[in-house]
Amino acid sequence: MSESGSNGVKDRTTGQFRCLYCFTRVKPPRGAETFTCENCGYAWRIWWFSPTEPRIRGPVWDQHEKLSREKMKKQGD
């Protein structure tokens, strides 16, 4: 918690966010709505707090849902 508490110091690592899965700092392309972590391969939904500050909205469940739905469809038919 000490990291988020030190808001007085300006963070120079703009454009980056920390993957909530493997805690690696990653830098998505500016304006990207989703980004797949290069380290663990986990896909995240992104929103931009400012043009240079990406924030994680949550995991990209759609991808997983779609995949499993298609799988089930194939099995069901």
Ligand SMILES: [Zn+2]
């Ligand atoms: Zn990761």
